[in-house]
Amino acid sequence: MRNKVERQMEDFRYNVWALRTNKGWTQERLAEEAHLSHVTICRLETGSRIYGQMQTCLAVANALDADLNEMFNTMIPVKDPVRPYVKNWRTRK
Numbered sequence: 186m187r188n189k190v191e192r193q194m195e196d197f198r199y200n201v202w203a204l205r206t207n208k209g210w211t212q213e214r215l216a217e218e219a220h221l222s223h224v225t226i227c228r229l230e231t232g233s234r235i236y237g238q239m240q241t242c243l244a245v246a247n248a249l250d251a252d253l254n255e256m257f258n259t260m261i262p263v264k265d266p267v268r269p270y271v272k273n274w275r276t277r278k
Contacts, residue, residue: 193257195232197242200256202230203263204249219248 205215212230216223221244227233229245246253255261 197256198232200261203261207264219244
């Protein structure tokens with residue numbers, strides 16, 4: 186069973202991806218805007234970095250023009266949902 190911190194970090198990771206996708210940004214672009222490395226953004230989105238430092242989370246939120254509290258406590262909708270990791274998903278039956 187997940188605890189509250191784990192759920193909040195899962196929401197944050199999803200919201201980083203959702204907001205970045207809504208802006209049409211790549212991970213590289215977000216990294217540049219947040220003054221972080223691409224590896225850091227990748228690890229935040231995939232969850233391989235389970236607990237990010239608050240400064241890192243704040244830098245990402247600021248780059249995305251998002252409220253940090255909202256990123257930890259709500260699920261932000263994606264404007265144009267995509268299915269990552271599935272090539273040509275619109276043509277699959």
